[in-house]
Amino acid sequence: xxxxxxxxxxxxxxxxxxxxxxxxxxxxxxxxxxxxxxxxxxxxxxxxxxxxxxxxxxxxxxxxxxxxxxxxxxxxxxxxxxxxxxxxxxxxxxxxxxxxxxxxxxxxxxxxxxxxxxxxxxxxxxxxxxxxxxxxxxxxxxxxxxxxxxxxxxxxxxxxxxxxxxxxxxxxxxxxxxxxxxxxxxxxxxxxxxxxxxxxxxxxxxxxxxxxxxxxxxxxxxxxxxxxxxxxxxxxxxxxxxxxxxxxxxxxxxxxxxxxxxxxxxxxxxxxxxxxxxxxxxxxxxxxxxxxxxxxxxxxxxxxxxxxxxxxxxxxxxxxxxxxxxxxxxxxxxxxxxxxxxxxxxxxxxxxxxxxxxxxxxxxxxxxxxxxxxxxxxxxxxxxxxxxxxxxxxxxxxxxxxxxxxxxxxxxxxxxxxxxxxxxxxxxxxxxxxxxxxxxxxxxxxxxxxxxxxxxxxxxxxxxxxxxxxxxxxxxxxxxxxxxxxxxxxxx
Amino acid sequence: xxxxxxxxxxxxxxxxxxxxxxxxxxxxxxxxxxxxxxxxxxxxxxxxxxxxxxxxxxxxxxxxxxxxxxxxxxxxxxxxxxxxxxxxxxxxxxxxxxxxxxxxxxxxxxxxxxxxxxxxxxxxxxxxxxxxxxxxxxxxxxxxxx
Numbered sequence: 158x159x160x161x162x163x164x165x166x167x168x169x170x171x172x173x174x175x176x177x178x179x180x181x182x183x184x185x186x187x188x189x190x191x192x193x194x195x196x197x198x199x200x201x202x203x204x205x206x207x208x209x210x211x212x213x214x215x216x217x218x219x220x221x222x223x224x225x226x227x228x229x230x231x232x233x234x235x236x237x238x239x240x241x242x243x244x245x246x247x248x249x250x251x252x253x254x255x256x257x258x259x260x261x262x263x264x265x266x267x268x269x270x271x272x273x274x275x276x277x278x279x280x281x282x283x284x285x286x287x288x289x290x291x292x293x294x295x296x297x298x299x300x301x302x303x304x305x306x307x308x309x310x311x312x313x314x315x316x317x318x319x320x321x322x323x324x325x326x327x328x329x330x331x332x333x334x335x336x337x338x339x340x341x342x343x344x345x346x347x348x349x350x351x352x353x354x355x356x357x358x359x360x361x362x363x364x365x366x367x368x369x370x371x372x373x374x375x376x377x378x379x380x381x382x383x384x385x386x387x388x389x390x391x392x393x394x395x396x397x398x399x400x401x402x403x404x405x406x407x408x409x410x411x412x413x414x415x416x417x418x419x420x421x422x423x424x425x426x427x428x429x430x431x432x433x434x435x436x437x438x439x440x441x442x443x444x445x446x447x448x449x450x451x452x453x454x455x456x457x458x459x460x461x462x463x464x465x466x467x468x469x470x471x472x473x474x475x476x477x478x479x480x481x482x483x484x485x486x487x488x489x490x491x492x493x494x495x496x497x498x499x500x501x502x503x504x505x506x507x508x509x510x511x512x513x514x515x516x517x518x519x520x521x522x523x524x525x526x527x528x529x530x531x532x533x534x535x536x537x538x539x540x541x542x543x544x545x546x547x548x549x550x551x552x553x554x555x556x557x558x559x560x561x562x563x564x565x566x567x568x569x570x571x572x573x574x575x576x577x578x579x580x581x582x583x584x585x586x587x588x589x590x591x592x593x594x595x596x597x598x599x600x601x602x603x604x605x606x607x608x609x610x611x612x613x614x615x616x617x618x619x620x621x622x623x624x625x626x627x628x629x630x631x632x633x634x635x636x637x638x639x640x641x642x643x644x645x646x647x648x649x
Numbered sequence: 650x651x652x653x654x655x656x657x658x659x660x661x662x663x664x665x666x667x668x669x670x671x672x673x674x675x676x677x678x679x680x681x682x683x684x685x686x687x688x689x690x691x692x693x694x695x696x697x698x699x700x701x702x703x704x705x706x707x708x709x710x711x712x713x714x715x716x717x718x719x720x721x722x723x724x725x726x727x728x729x730x731x732x733x734x735x736x737x738x739x740x741x742x743x744x745x746x747x748x749x750x751x752x753x754x755x756x757x758x759x760x761x762x763x764x765x766x767x768x769x770x771x772x773x774x775x776x777x778x779x780x781x782x783x784x785x786x787x788x789x790x791x792x793x794x795x
Contacts, residue, residue, distance in 0.1 A: 165750035166658050253746075253757065257657035257782060262748065262755045292750065 158245075159276050162266040163288035169299045171254040171261045175230050177295060178250060178263075181222050182208055187298055188291050189213075197400075207237065216240045216326075217351065219397075223247070236269075236407060238351060238358070238397035240326055243279060244270040244408025265291065270408050272394070325350045330422030331629045334384045336376030339630040339637070342387075342421075352399035352426040359411065359432075360424045363445035365390030366624075366632045366645035367478070368541075368566055369590070373418055374633065377569075381418050388420025390449045392441040393649075395429075402429060410435040414449035415600075416591060421629055423649050430597055433604050438612065446621035446644035449590075450479040451607035452600065453563070454486055456593040459606070461561050461586050462537040466491025471526055471535035471553055473542045474566060475511065476502035478644040482616055483539055484509045489615035492537075495529060497522045497546075505642055523549040534558055534581075544568035551583065559584040566639075621646040650738075651769040655781035656757040661792050663747040663754040667723045669788065670743060673701055673715050681787030682706050682780075700730065709733040716740070729762075736762040736772060756785060 167174055177187060182201035185194040194210035197219075201208070206222045219237040226232070230252035236243055248267035255262055265288040271279045328349035333341045352358045365388075372378040373387040381387055392412035395405060405411070415431040435444055458464045470487045474480045475496030487494050488510050496511040499518050506514045513529050515522045526535055534555035540546050543565030551573075554560045560583055562570055578585055594600045610616040621644040624632040632645045659666050669679050674694035676683040686703035688694050694701070695718055702712045710731070717726040724744035729736060741760035748755050758781040764772050 162749065164746070164748045164755070166748055166753075166755070253656060253755065254654075255656050255658060255755070256654060256777070257785065260658070262656070262658075262746070264746065289750075 158268055158270050159280050160266065160268050161280050161283045161288070162264065163284055163292070164262065164264040165292045165296075166255060167261045167263055167292075167296060167299060169261055170259055171230060171252050173299070174261045174263065174295065175227075175252055177298070178252070179225070179227070179232070181206055181225070181232070181234070184208075185210060187294050188287075189294050190286060190290060219351075238407070240396075241279070241282070242272050242275070242360075242394070242396060242408075243283065244272070244394065244396075245406065263292065263295075326424075328422060328424050329626070330386045330419075330425075331388070331626065332384050332386055333374055333381070336374065336383060339374070339633040342374065342630045342633065344627045344629075347386075347422075349424055349426065352397050352402075354400040355402060355428060356399040356426045357395050357402055357405060357429045357432075358397035358424055358426050359391065359393045359413075360396045361391045361393040361420065361422065361445075361649045362441040363392045364388055364420050364422075364626065364647040364649065365392075365414065365445040365447075365449055366629070366636060366647060367449055368564060368636065369449075370418075370421075371633055371637055377565075380416065386419045386421050386425075388422070388647075389416055389418055390414040390445060391420040391425075392435065392444040392448075393424075396424065399426075405429045405432060405434075410441070412439075412441070412444035412448050414452055415594065421626065421647065423626070431594070431600055433600075436608070439608060442621055442623075442646055442648075443611070443618060446478070446646045447482070447607075447611075447618055448604070450482055450644065451611075451616070452594055452603040453479055453590060454482040455603035455606050457483065457539060457561060457563060457588070458486055458490065459603075460593060461588055462539065462559060464490050464492050464537055467493070468536040469493045469495065469530055469533070469555070471495045471497070471522075471538040471550070472511075473497045473517075473538075473540050473546050473550070474564075475506045475509070475514070476642045477541070477566075479541065481506075481509060481619070481643060484511050485616045486610055489610065495526055495535060499639065502642055517546075521549065522546075523552040526553040530555070537561065539563065541565075542567045543570050547571075547573070551577065554581065554583050556581045557583075559586065561586045561588065563588055619643040623648050650761055650763055651773050653760045653762075653773045653777035653781065654757070655759075655777045655785065656755065657782070657785045657789070658748065659754040659756050659785070659789055659792065660751075661754060662752050663723060663745045666754045666756065666788070666792070667720070667745050669792075670745070671695070671718070671720065671723075671725065673699065673718070673725065673727070676701075676703055676784075679788045679791055680784040682783065701727075717742075734772065734775075735768060736764050736776075738763045758785070 182196045185191040192211045192213050197207040209219050218239045220234050223233040233249045236246035246269035251264045253262040325348040330347050331342050332345045370387045373380040395409045411432040413432045419425045470492040472483050475484050476498045494511045495513045496506045497515045497517045498506045500516050515525050536558050538550045538554050538560045540550045540562050541564030545567040547570045626647045635641045674688050684704045684706050689700040692699035700714050712731040713727045726742040729739040739762035743758045746755040
């Protein structure tokens with residue numbers, strides 16, 4: 158939090174100064190930085206009034222009147238939306254009479270939270286570009302100078318690199334124009350309008366890459382009708398609010414892992430309903446790398462698999478992003494964990510603490526699981542590999558066991574005869590992420606449970622593999638060819 | 650209830666002005682109309698609740714109680730316990746605010762009080778002018794002569 162304060166003495170009676178400043182919508186008639194302003198609804202002296210105004214450089218801002226007093230000659234207002242990251246900006250304009258001489262004391266102050274490292278620059282911008290420029294403009298007006306012609310006035314606000322004349326802002330995003338391989342993803346400039354009613358604008362700092370994004374891109378899941386932007390997981394900072402948004406504000410650090418797609422972008426607009434506030438101990442990269450996987454692990458273990466201490470759990474793709482979480486978390490729950498992975502990653506999975514690690518490239522995993530369980534099989538099987546593992550997973554599942562098929566990294570599971578499940582009374586689950594996470598009430602317990610395991614150290618996350626946003630296609634290639642271990646994150 | 654309010658700009662940085670006016674026992678040093686002052690009961694001058702008893706140059710005695718003092722806000726609030734003026738429930742606040750433009754000081758002195766009907770205007774003028782403004786004038790003169 159930084160505080161900016163500027164004050165001056167004007168050689169005019171307070172009533173004359175207040176008559177100019179009191180009008181919340183009149184700043185475009187006296188402040189040189191403001192090109193045009195209008196009140197969105199109702200009168201300008203109604204508490205809660207929102208002024209929508211354009212700076213000389215074309216960028217658009219919205220501010221809301223919080224208080225106004227004709228008795229103490231002061232008002233306060235806050236910023237609702239701005240291309241300049243003055244987060245949690247609340248300002249106060251205050252006048253006092255100077256009885257000795259008949260002048261006016263004018264104080265203009267604010268508090269806001271700047272992004273890391275940008276405090277001095279933004280403080281100077283607010284003080285010089287807004288407050289001191291405003292003082293001089295009012296002084297000139299009181300002297301009777303002709304108002305500065307707007308078209309020729311120098312812009313005292315720096316030109317925002319993100320602003321365009323339309324009020325939309327420029328934004329870079331990965332766009333796919335048809336379903337296909339990684340090569341269909343390209344970084345493009347796209348227009349981003351201000352957030353609509355009930356929506357917020359988030360500036361991503363980290364974007365999670367998940368297998369569901371591969372299915373989005375390929376068209377296996379009908380999540381995206383090209384052209385469009387994939388991605389369902391991100392973390393960053395709220396930069397603008399649409400009308401009617403509550404419970405979240407500019408400057409909040411948040412993360413999300415939910416539809417609709419569109420996360421592979423510098424910024425996006427979306428509903429904040431399923432956004433999660435991040436504590437100081439959860440970094441943006443950690444959140445983007447793990448929220449979807451951690452929440453998935455939570456409902457897989459608690460709501461679907463209902464894993465209990467003493468049970469045997471088989472986890473495929475144990476070196477993958479979600480696999481690593483499942484292994485550690487199932488261990489913490491007291492389960493006996495058998496994990497499968499490929500040769501190169503055996504050491505990694507062993508280091509997570511799995512009781513038995515099977516190199517599926519060297520041996521058939523199903524007989525090995527049966528042998529390790531005195532022929533009983535695993536009580537719960539988590540299978541995200543799909544085609545190559547499904548039949549073996551059925552074989553490795555215990556009588557009255559539970560096979561949870563939640564992915565198809567190796568290809569679609571295909572058709573199977575469910576009559577065969579009866580031979581061991583097997584329960585088969587085929588969960589869909591959305592059905593366990595699509596309301597704040599459903600999502601919240603998973604988020605708090607998962608962040609709890611991070612804080613307690615029960616689940617430790619390796620640093621994610623980082624790719625610049627422009628190299629999203631490389632990230633998909635590496636994910637699909639299993640070249641990576643752990644999570645993949647796009648950085649902005 | 651009547652109110653006297655006086656404010657002025659003192660062309661010195663606020664901390665320098667505050668150093669002088671924060672002394673609740675220091676009216677004799679800067680107001681020009683106080684002869685001598687003492688704090689009762691061996692209390693300190695910046696102890697909230699202390700009472701200053703001072704004699705005006707015209708002989709009148711005033712006792713005032715310190716209600717609030719803030720070095721952070723540069724403000725001081727006190728009430729009158731006893732005075733030759735016909736005021737009751739008198740509470741005054743002297744406060745300083747820095748003016749960033751020129752690094753000077755905006756000084757305010759305000760008093761709220763009750764008085765016999767019909768005397769509001771006279772007392773407001775007296776307190777705002779003969780007391781507050783005249784003290785400010787003396788202070789400005791003293792600072793400009795340094």
